[in-house]
Amino acid sequence: MNPKGNNEQSNPLKKLRTPPTTSEAQLIQNRETWLPRAEALAVDKAQEVMNDLYREGAEYGDGSCAFMVMKEQFEGGVGNPPQSLKDSTLHAGKCQQYIKGLRRHLAKLSSEAQQKIEQEIVKMEEALKWAEDYRNSDEPEIPRWAKPWKEQLGK
Numbered sequence: 055m056n057p058k059g060n061n062e063q064s065n066p067l068k069k070l071r072t073p074p075t076t077s078e079a080q081l082i083q084n085r086e087t088w089l090p091r092a093e094a095l096a097v098d099k100a101q102e103v104m105n106d107l108y109r110e111g112a113e114y115g116d117g118s119c120a121f122m123v124m125k126e127q128f129e130g131g132v133g134n135p136p137q138s139l140k141d142s143t144l145h146a147g148k149c150q151q152y153i154k155g156l157r158r159h160l161a162k163l164s165s166e167a168q169q170k171i172e173q174e175i176v177k178m179e180e181a182l183k184w185a186e187d188y189r190n191s192d193e194p195e196i197p198r199w200a201k202p203w204k205e206q207l208g209k
Contacts, residue, residue: 068094072101078116079104081167089164096162100171103152107174115203119145119152120174120181124200127185128207136185146185149178 067088074080081101089097107119115121122145126136138144156171163171180197187194196204 066091070094070097070101072098072105074101075105075110076108076117078118079108081170082164083166092162093164096159097164097167100156100159100163100167103156104170104174107152114139114206115200118177119149120178121200121203123149123178123181123185124188124196124207127188130189132188132191134189136189146182149182153178 068091069088070082070085071094073085079101081097081104088094109117111117114125122139123136126139126144126146129139130137136144136146153175156175160168160171177197177199181200184194184197184200196207196209200207
């Protein structure tokens with residue numbers, strides 16, 4: 055039963071069920087909002103992805119997959135492939151897969167969640183570009199979102 059006393063099956067509204075693991079991963083500010091059922095299900099799925107893209111208590115940068123792409127390339131060095139820092143995982147491929155997957159689901163999301171997902175896609179694209187430029191010795195400028203952790207990238 056929902057607060058209106060209706061059976062969930064007959065009510066087209068639904069509450070979100072997947073909580074964010076970090077504030078950076080949070081898609082919807084007011085988690086108590088009732089959304090159309092299909093939209094709520096899409097937001098919950100997207101929230102699961104965002105939770106995977108950010109690690110709680112991470113030791114590098116903002117804990118994002120995007121920052122790890124940059125950190126791995128920095129550790130690999132100019133002219134070299136990226137160096138895995140965690141469990142033989144390289145995050146560039148992970149970001150590329152998530153960009154594709156997130157783009158497929160954008161249309162199903164609320165405008166608030168769409169905006170956050172679009173920002174995350176841009177962030178991952180900037181990280182991938184930075185890593186490529188760094189590997190090619192172009193001395194790229196650190197993206198704005200990563201500047202608070204620039205010392206972890208030798209700047």
